[in-house]
Amino acid sequence: MKLKHSFEKWLTRKGSVRDETDGGLRPPSLPAPSKAKQRKRTMTKEAQPIIWRTGKKVTLRPHREEDLSTYQRWINDPEINRYLMVTWPMHEGGQRAWLEKTCLSDPDDISVAIWTTEETPRLIGNTSLALDIRKQSATTGTLIGSTDDHSKGYATDAKMLLLDYAFNGRGMRKVTSPILSPNGASQAYATKCGYRHMATIEQEHWRDGRWIDEVRYVVFREEWLPLWEEYKKDL
Numbered sequence: 001m002k003l004k005h006s007f008e009k010w011l012t013r014k015g016s017v018r019d020e021t022d023g024g025l026r027p028p029s030l031p032a033p034s035k036a037k038q039r040k041r042t043m044t045k046e047a048q049p050i051i052w053r054t055g056k057k058v059t060l061r062p063h064r065e066e067d068l069s070t071y072q073r074w075i076n077d078p079e080i081n082r083y084l085m086v087t088w089p090m091h092e093g094g095q096r097a098w099l100e101k102t103c104l105s106d107p108d109d110i111s112v113a114i115w116t117t118e119e120t121p122r123l124i125g126n127t128s129l130a131l132d133i134r135k136q137s138a139t140t141g142t143l144i145g146s147t148d149d150h151s152k153g154y155a156t157d158a159k160m161l162l163l164d165y166a167f168n169g170r171g172m173r174k175v176t177s178p179i180l181s182p183n184g185a186s187q188a189y190a191t192k193c194g195y196r197h198m199a200t201i202e203q204e205h206w207r208d209g210r211w212i213d214e215v216r217y218v219v220f221r222e223e224w225l226p227l228w229e230e231y232k233k234d235l
């Protein structure tokens with residue numbers, strides 16, 4: 001007790017600040033814990049959300065039954081599904097079948113929810129990763145459900161976490177992404193995550209009254225690793 005007291009006195013002399021979430025003193029050289037971390041510390045374990053991976057702006061979480069209708073709303077929204085492969089009406093039964101399939105925990109076909117790390121976290125999208133173990137190759141797909149949440153770096157952060165899992169967690173050699181050519185945002189965020197254009201498949205999809213190209217983007221493990229080394233520094 002006496003030892004603790006004098007240590008605290010020494011820390012105070014060094015300009016340390018009391019960290020309310022810890023109830024202890026934190027040297028000024030250590031950054032204050034993020035709001036999300038502070039909140040987590042004050043919650044009981046049972047009240048904490050189930051989080052699979054944590055990034056800079058988002059967390060990836062397992063799907064929940066109550067999110068089914070949100071996913072259904074997003075996938076039926078023409079602004080969101082315009083450049084997705086699924087453009088037909090998604091009924092509750094179809095959405096449920098997708099959720100049940102993904103929740104069966106096929107280790108080679110995974111999907112997770114994307115939540116913000118704001119003070120009050122919000123469910124903003126979902127992302128998937130399909131692994132071909134024989135080829136050591138995977139494909140990914142992401143959806144951010146509201147245009148209000150676009151261009152804020154959420155998909156980039158989610159994809160970097162998923163690529164970490166694909167390359168470092170599952171030993172994949174390469175990850176590819178099929179993208180409809182007018183989807184500029186998708187190509188832009190893939191590029192930010194280290195992907196590059198690999199091929200163009202001409203006139204592959206019918207959209208808005210015309211045939212449009214599909215572009216295939218690819219990132220190889222050895223190309224991505226240096227990017228990850230930088231990225232993970234401020235995780």
Ligand SMILES: CC(C)(COP(=O)(O)OP(=O)(O)OC[C@H]1O[C@@H](n2cnc3c(N)ncnc32)[C@H](O)[C@@H]1OP(=O)(O)O)[C@@H](O)C(=O)NCCC(=O)NCCS
Binds near residue numbers: 080145154155188189
């Ligand atoms: C594609 C999608 C997942 C991107 O998500 P996001 O969270 O907005 O992505 P990010 O913010 O991480 O990155 C998007 C980048 O694209 C840029 N961008 C946005 N619209 C663009 C366009 N039309 N052309 C070129 N770049 C564009 C943004 O400025 C941003 O780059 P910056 O950070 O350098 O400014 C999101 O737009 C979406 O869910 N769209 C609907 C579903 C979909 O098409 N999914 C992809 C299927 S392949």
